[in-house]
Amino acid sequence: MELQTPYFVIEEAVLQKYYDMLTDSLEKNWGNYLVGYSFKTNSLPWLVSFMKKQGAYAEVVSQDEYSLARYMGFRDDEIVYNGPYKSVESFRNVLMAGGYMNLDSQMELNWLIDLAKEYPEKHFYTGIRANFNLEQMCPGETTMGEMSGRFGFCYETGKLAQGIAAIKALPNVTLTGLHLHSSSKSRSVKVFRSIAQMACQLKREFDLKLSYVDLGGGYCGGMPGRPEYPDYFPAVAEELAKEFDPKQTKIIVEPGISMISKCTSFVTSVFDTRDIKGTRYVMTDGSRFNIDATMIKSSYFFEIEENRAYAAERPVMAEQVISGFTCMEVDRLFIHKDRQELVPGDKIVYENVGGYTMSLNPLFIQYFPAVYVKRGNEMIQVRKKWTPEEYVQGSVWEKE
Ligand SMILES: Cc1ncc(COP(=O)(O)O)c(C=O)c1O
Incomplete structure (x- = not known):
């Protein structure tokens, strides 16, 4: 029977091929990793449940996306929470449960300080998003160019240093992760090598002990002549290995378009x-x-x-x-x-x-x-x- 147009079609075998290509490459090059599927890229319930079955966590950037993740059966500790527009309630739920929280702003840092004071007997683990000048490392490749990005704590102005110091001063909070997503036009291997280099630089400079480095999304997938997942992770692993041990520190990736476009x-x-x-x-x-x-x-x-x-x-x-x-x-x-x-x-x-x-x-x-x-x-x-x-x-x- 002829299907009534218009409609979208997702080819499951192609989707599976890309998911496996990603995890095989992470497995081979680092071994310790977590996939946080980017809900904003496409939160069609079938796709979300496909990702969940593969073992991916939910990468969400709003109260509504958080609620959808919960509705679709993700626990609070299976959430990677990013972006500037979290609700206080969901923010607290994820931290209380030991999910992956990447602080985006001073406002959120204040929420964390309040939460930590309210529960002095509990220990919290948080990540922080670094805003840094990737353009300097990869001229002409980033989305923002010379202009700053809008997200996270700025390294160059000292806000990241202040944020890290404030977290370290909290007796019952451990800074456990760095989030370094940066949007690029090129989606090149060099961009991801540079992000890994920045993670190493920040670890050295601020003497961090991290359980995760979150590279974010922004990979290419299924574009002829452009990089595929297996091209990125040897370069990332080569850089990260200079400062991190896969036994202690996992890589988090947040694939979106690269995973689902081709299918x-x-x-x-x-x-x-x-x-x-x-x-x-x-x-x-x-x-x-x-x-x-x-x-x-x-x-x-x-x-x-x-x-x-x-x-x-x-x-x-x-x-x-x-x-x-x-x-x-x-x-x-x-x-x-x-x-x-x-x-x-x-x-x-x-x-x-x-x-x-x-x-x-x-x-x-x-x-x-x-x-x-x-x-x-x-x-x-x-x-x-x-x-x-x-x-x-x-x-x-x-x-x-
Ligand atoms: C924090 C974060 N993670 C993941 C993604 C997904 O990126 P992409 O669809 O380019 O893979 C984005 C997209 O902008 C993002 O901002």
């Missing part, structure tokens, strides 16, 4: 074509909002599946503007140049769309599309298309 596609159909002032518009039932909600992509990986029922000649057309279904003019995905005419019933299948796509989908004009998991030849629906029923849940209105 995920978005299947759309052409439903209409129109010519306006010499321009051919190809109207599809998928939208740029489904796969590029932040409007930053300039190209897509895609394949065309022609409608076999269409028997007429397909002339080659100089330009066809592939457009989404919404009423926004910006909803144009790409220009299909010097290709055969596309007609209703043709499918456009976008590849590498698993990261920051489903989680950034809006409820705009059409509700969330269905999601299938491809297991062998079977297509298993893991989310049904949203209808007004899901849309109105929790709403109140006066019925006539």
Whole structure:
């Protein structure tokens, strides 16, 4: 039976291949590691439970993500808690249970000080996020360039030193981890080598005894000619081994896009074509909002599946503007140049769309599309298309 487009498909075998590639490389190069799956990248319940079954912890960055992790069965000690927007209650729960807490700000440090005072008989373990000038180590590669990042305690201004000193002064708190996630455009091996070098430098400078070094996310995966998981960890391990012993210190990784992009596609159909002032518009039932909600992509990986029922000649057309279904003019995905005419019933299948796509989908004009998991030849629906029923849940209105 033909499935109703648009829909996302996750190929389970490819997902498993990437998960295994990551853990095999960590196992081989360091042996002591933890995967914290990045919820924000894609928190589809099926994916979250897949990761949980593999043994991953939940890497969350808000009260809602924390609540979802708990709802999906992660214990408080199976949470890696990052980001600037934690709630006090969830912050305390994770610390009380011995989960992985990476302090992002002075505000959170104050929460920790209060908690430690409130429970003087209990011992707490925390990590701290270092904000440092990765651009200096990898010129032209970072997302922020010369501008500072917004997250964590700044090394260069002395705030990190102050934060570390404040934690060390607490009698019932141990600083046990460093979090060093830094977003880069290049996602290069050099970026991760530099992050590992920084971990070593901070350990030496502040005389730290760490049970974990959290490298964060930001790896490449499934992009031809770009690094894969097995390329990163020999370099990371080579650097970390200069200061750390795998028996004492584990590596935490927080994979997101690298894990799920390659296995995920978005299947759309052409439903209409129109010519306006010499321009051919190809109207599809998928939208740029489904796969590029932040409007930053300039190209897509895609394949065309022609409608076999269409028997007429397909002339080659100089330009066809592939457009989404919404009423926004910006909803144009790409220009299909010097290709055969596309007609209703043709499918456009976008590849590498698993990261920051489903989680950034809006409820705009059409509700969330269905999601299938491809297991062998079977297509298993893991989310049904949203209808007004899901849309109105929790709403109140006066019925006539
Ligand atoms: C702290 C943290 N961990 C993990 C990730 C996941 O990164 P990616 O999807 O690039 O692997 C991000 C993304 O920005 C992040 O900020």
